[in-house]
Amino acid sequence: MMKHGPATHFEPIAVSSESTVVAEYVAEPSSAAGYQSEADLERELIATLESQAYERLHVTSEADLITNLRLQLEALNQITFSDDEWQRFFTEQVSSANAGIVDKTVSIQEDHVKLLRRNDGSTKNVRLIDKEHIHNNTLQVLNQYETGTGEGGGNHATRYDVTVLVNGLPLVHVELKRRGVDIREAFNQINRYQRVSFWAGSGLFEYVQLFVISNGTLTKYYSNTTRRQHVAESSGSRRTRKTSNSFEFTSWWADANNRPIQDLTAFAKTFFARHTLLNILTRYCVLTTDRLLLVMRPYQIVATERILGKIQIATNYKKLGTLDAGGYVWHTTGSGKTLTSFKAAQLATRMPGVEKVLFVVDRKDLDYQTMREYDRFQKGAANSNTSTAVLKRQLEDPSARIIITTIQKLATFIAANKGHEIYTGHVVIIFDECHRSQFGDMHTAITRAFKRYHLFGFTGTPIFAANSGTGGNPQLRTTEQAFGEKLHTYTVVDAITDKNVLPFRIDYVNTVQVGQVVDKQVSAIDTERALLAPERISKIVAYTLEHFDQKTKRSQAYTLGAKRVRGFNAIFATASIEAARRYYNQFHLQQQDLPSDQQLKIGLIYSYAANEALDDSVLDEEGFDTYGLDASARDFLEDAIQDYNDLFGTSFDTSAQRFENYYKDLSMRLKNRDIDLVIVVNMFLTGFDATTLNTLFVDKNLRAHGLIQAYSRTNRILNSVKTYGNIVSFRDLEQQTNDAIALFGNRDARGIVLLKPYADYHAEYSEKVTELLDRFPLHQQLIGEGEEKAFIGLFGAILRLTNILTAFDDFAGDQLLTERQSQDYRSRYLDLHAQYRANAVAEREGINDDVVFEIELVKQVEINVDYILMLVEQYRQQRGDGDDKELRATITRAVDASPSLRSKKDLIEEFVDSVSSHGDLDSEWQAYIHRRREEELQTIIDDERLKPAETREYVRHALVDGTLQTSGTSITRILPPASRFAPDGGHHAARKARVLARLGSFLERFLGLS
Template identity: 45%
Template sequence: MTDGIILAKYKSPDRINDSYQSESELEYELINNLREQGYEPIKIATTNELYANLKKQIERLNDVVFTEEEWKRFLIEYLDVPNDGMIEKTRKIQEDYVYDFIFDDGYLKNIKIIDKKDISNNFIQVTNQISQTGTHNNRYDVTVLVNGLPLVHVELKKRGVNLHEAFNQIHRYSKESFNSDNSLYKYVQIFVISNGTYTRYFANTTAQNKNHYEFTCEWADAKNNVIRDLEDFTKTFFEKRVLLEVITKYCVFDANNTLLIMRPYQIAATERILWKIKSSHENRKSGSIDAGGYIWHTTGSGKTLTSFKTARLATELKDISKVFFVVDRKDLDYQTMKEYQKFQADSVNGSKDTKELKRSIEKQDNKIVVTTIQKLNEFVKKNQDHEIYGKHCVLIYDECHRSQFGEAQKRITGAFQHYYQFGFTGTPIFPENALGSETTASIFGAQLHSYVITDAIRDGKVLKFKVDYNNINAKFRIAETVQDEKELKKIEKKLLLHPERISAVTKYILDAFDTKTHRNEHYSIKQRRLNGFNAMFAVQSVEAAKLYYEEFQIQMAKLPEAKRLKVATIYSFSANEEQNAIGDIPEEGFEPTAMDSSAKEFLDKVISDYNETFKSNFSTNSKEFQNYYKDLSMRVKNKEVDLLIVVGMFLTGFDAPTLNTLFVDKNLRYHGLIQAFSRTNRILNKVKTFGNIVCFRDLEKATKDAIKTFGDKNSINVILEKSYEEYMNGFYDETSKVSVKGYVDLCEQIVKKFPEPTEIILESEKKEFAELFGELLKSDNILKNFDEFANFPPIISDRQMQDMKSVYVDIREEALKSNNGESYGNNAPKIDLSDIEFQIDLLKTDEINLDYILTLILEKSREHKDIDILKDEIRRVIRSSIGTRAKEKLVIAFINNIDLSKLKSTDEILESFYKYAKVQKDTQIKELTESEQLKGDSKHFIEKSISKGYVDVAGAELDSLLPPTSRRRGAREAKKQSVFQKMQKLVEVFIGI
């Protein structure tokens, strides 16, 4: 391999322990290192100075001079369009980076803000401590300017401080000032956070599902060696050419307007393929196995994004006529279609008619053709002398271990004379799981890059698996251990599909569902879906799917509505069930009409039920069935479907981060097992700590065999979660080299040290309590997934736990205010908790919602004659829940203003409270409007903010409501900040009401 790639192997130099470094020292060192790497240091203190420098750099890049009027017009017309948000600015950097500007003398010139053809033309500067005002006055650590635009922002914390602090600070800046009017920081593409010891990067995006710390990424070299230290990171990631390549080549602004930055292994794989194409062309190896290779990137690591970017970059190679992106299934993935159609409107060929594919291939301005292997095979059969076969073409296979092992693939490579063939797979075929002599390497060539499941778990890109092997009924235990496919078919109906077993498994799933998917029992079913996860159920056959689906309907009819699940199923005809390798999950097509009448009749019923639930109109007609598949896929991803029963469909290639549990009553082996399990291990948030696998077959040996095949001899300890006993009693984690305290020890320790948590006063005690309780929350979140934990007698009483939660949140709020320079309490000294990561997301899983609190008020009012005792109990409950803490005064005022003895039912207290709260909301909005002398329709703006859950400071709407205020000495900004804070408090009180 060449060393010319941007991710060449990096060896960190030995250095002395510099753990003493302060934030300012880290900042100075970073700027000095960047200066030595060719960055121009520049002192910029204000937004005005930032704009002045920008004008100079845009002029330099384009060899022009703007008059002041021309510059103002350029800003208004293009660069700083009023009300443009972050998405519009990102689009300018990634796609619309050239603007046709007409100067005052009538001369038209293409003005570019970044040069993507020759990246050496771009000029890079570094500055620090720029001040900017929004709802708050903020000063930013280090900013990297490319042609005057702040495209990279670095947030630093002193060594020892938890890196989450830097991440959270960037989010605060995003709310307070980054996105304020005329802020050039809307152009930021990449954020970097570092405490010197650890460094991570992430994209600037508004996508809520990508805005968690879990989506930050570490930098690494081509061998997947992680580069964490800020000095090492600076020498590699911030090397000028590397940074410009990442910004100009390795970012993707997708069809959903989400900015994605490729991870190091994705960049490395892309570069290896591009290098292979170039070197093979130079050495005249096209059309042979030596001109290709395969990429082994584990399931869930973003192979489709990598292959998409590789295909796009391959079109830019001068010797390549066409790039074929070949998928192995008949349903072109909807998201993939959108991405390619955005890049090239007519690149995706979805028709069955190969004439359309032929036209697409023959278009001179079409460099990319997206199609299926089945259709490309038909094209080759019908067009044996086509001129395309004599041209240099790149063939990229999205999943190269399945239908490429057949005649179609051989026919295609036999026709193309100058092909460069590359495959992507998360589960290669090795000699161990091959049925014959063909392996991934024998068909595609050498492995060019690997990023295996152990790499991905180490980097936090996918989750571990927690695997349970449940024997529901002892009389079926032997049948559940059978592995031989022929033997299985003999006993399936008699034993595995026995009504008694089907009933027992169904009951277990219904009983365990809320626990496995983290659904809070205090919530309504709608709120449970919103805050919890959903699941899949993999079964052996269509007959099994039918029996389970029917049994779910029978058992759920006997349950209260809040416990009923939305269950859906999907399956179709499999034209050829013969496996290409051991463990293959047979590919199901989109031809329900080819199924036997019994299977089709049942599918008709299933789709009819689905139509009734979701007010849709799908059927088993081939085209409508494809639409059913797409709609079902979307509803699973949106958590509108609780449990999806599948036979083969959705077990490969389907990504839904909301899925956290897979129930399995199906024999799985090797790559089929890893693929099916991997439906559950996409990262989402802190609550989702692993993929839950619940097996009703004995798959323990099969699981270990699969893990050893696709990892290494130590992979089992890395990939599988620890046991219940270990989490309860503690263990030494070989991977992280850390001793993990057991749950029992944590509970006993915290109760012994803090029997009355509300009496904690000393700063040292607060810190110790916060550390201990955070560990307890993490341990509790994991143990909730174990069936055994449900029967474990609690060590901490409900009352103690409520107080602990309340105190934990108080300490966090105190620390936040202290860090922001605000006074707290009776001039309490600052508490330095910067090295503690507060587990607020985990606390939210046990949130008590308002309806539950109101019901509790009614119940407790019948127990307590003393209203003060009642109010104390209700305060304790409210304060233990983050979502309701702001509503404490409102709820207590309601209790003071209502005769609880006259309320007879839950409905009555709910109706009374919401009527009372609405009056209070209208009164407080009116008071705020009058006291602050707000103009315009301020009531509508505040109501809209309450509905959204936040006060929007972007745009001019909030400004337009302010009364006339002098701009001298920041008076208007101070007024805006004051109004914003008061509105935000109203939002916190009345959200959800």
């Protein structure tokens, strides 16, 4: 039974305004000695939380959990529910049978004030959480809460480690593993909870907003979206687009100097400090319009709070309109500046006296991207504009609090509206990517026109004296001179160390000796013309086509005869419009002889830039101006866009609006991997983010901030397969690369920012493959759990090394496992994965919690249905001639080595046995799968007495989406009608769990087969 009295409240002596992120954390010397069990870790964590004014809660059933929730909400809202009122409120506003993870996240993030209908007919607002006075909220800690399989329980009995309740709702869950265990297994265990129990009963654990995983030594946190999306993506649906959510998106906590706080006790003292945790939950989470919950990282929170602090201090000390009222944030490219700026802008609009927040960008394409990102965070938050007339209306509209505009539009407005009243308003101006282009006359016009402003700049590559170059306003040569003091720094070294962005791997490809044409007596323009020699361009294109699949990590299934499986995609950066045109023609010419399914889908984009041959450190802004192009360049662009139209069924051209729409469509197809390669001059090299892009081919001079900006298009994290950004340079940029890394990292940054040489990885790979062949020969069985785990760890290491080595040209022909050996070892690896996964689902405690499988990497060499059908075609042609037995064994071996096909093995083998001697194989396959799918679904419908039409529609959506909808009306609609409060309510919940389990197996079995 639950042990509780009246809710305990800790009255703060004073409400603190201290920073959410500790300025500097000095770890205390560890007093722990010897072995520390998971139970010891749990006790230590709970003791730390209790010392920080968390109330210890002891409950053993959902009824107790609900009773405690009632007490906490009564205390928070200073009301007393009657039993009827509570039942009504809990059923309609809290548990709601139709609500799932998304709905409950909305209840915390956006709709935390609920309406209570009282017995006397009146209504009252009831807060689930107090966001204005965060210390009014109650924090409790609960451990070893157990769910069963009866009376509304889940598919399997589960016991949760540690849960933090805010006002009685479980909002943070902590999963622990003993020291030495990979914390990814804690991540995996939370995924299992989502499948089998979080939704059970009243679904209160679907309120969890944040997860914390730890093995004592290492501790990370992440939002419920990361967990939910990862589970949805693991289904393997060919129709499901991968998004950027997996274990790679878990985050370290850190102090304001970016030093990670990884030890569990240190993490608990900082992250779980009352004001810190409540600030994160109430201020530093963002629920996007896509209903994805983003939790900010510590450096983003620090930067946001320093901007807000600067606004407050400058206002109090009457510093408005000076450099002292603002500053700049140096956060490396790819670290999430848009989220930081959005949150800073959003919170700034809530500060007393602030009338407007202007978010200023320097290019139309970045304007589009940033506006789109802002709009994704909060619909309508960004009132983007298309003209200075619209900008004028927005500046005069009190309800338009956040406005996105370009520096050019703002400068035009200023020139046309002398003495406008907005200039005397209290305005926060935030510049995204505050490069040198903003240091000239337009910058001066803005700072002269506005009188009561704060000026803030975000940049991943600041301008220092060392890279200031020439041009612009001579009085504004550096970022600090233009925007004020640096408020926070998070460099590329910090981001790579934290695994928030990827390191780079660079190939310097000398297909032609360029040095012959580089003569210091020859002008840069003449040199560029010489570099356009047809022979050189032809060889570069040949290299790119030959190595494209390797660099972009297309599935090796392609080399086995299957159709191409999409990996990543690439940008090809050229030095001029003329170069872009020549490369576009040459690519089309040289891939004409390739089969159509092996030809790359290639796009081209450029527009007029005033200074095409600018300083190498600057990527000049290409807007959407095609009218400035000469007739030949514009005609060529028209033809290239028509090629694009023919490929995708679109209707774009070079007229102003249609060209802008072409840019938007092309950028989306890059992100969706619908296009393989885009040839550019400067477009897409700054401000463009696509996690699916991993390779940049470079045939242009780059240095300093321009180089880092261009390279950084490739290093966004996505999953365990994408481990680095790939740069293929056809010019010798090694010194420029080293200089840029030193400038924007530090002198020792090269070893962090760039991958090690090929020989280092291959030596380790060779050592491990030798150990594999000697210790685990294929003809010997693995004996005992110790051998199994040793094999899993060793083969996983080989998979990780192979994933890196495959992008090196030297690895071709240097593999040490034959294709057949690789398949057989993958098959053994997957056998163990199935065995250990079954154990993990059935576990009461952490059995096998020290085993982590690299399934995403196995899928890199996935065998797909197209390849199997090709083998079946060969098999039926050779059936009876003596070679068919080996071919049949090849089919079985291929299926066993495939993570997605193993569960479909009996279907494939039955089809092979029944296939006709003649006829269309694909039609026979589709008819066979359709028949078997209908038969098996009908069996489930009959056994569980499901509603036939609703069930078929539910399954149809699941097959399209690649995942089952486990909560909300979708699942309840297919079940026989029953009330959770009826006597058979427990049986109803058990049936729901059983149906989900059976439909989950059905989905896994038939997904991707048609």
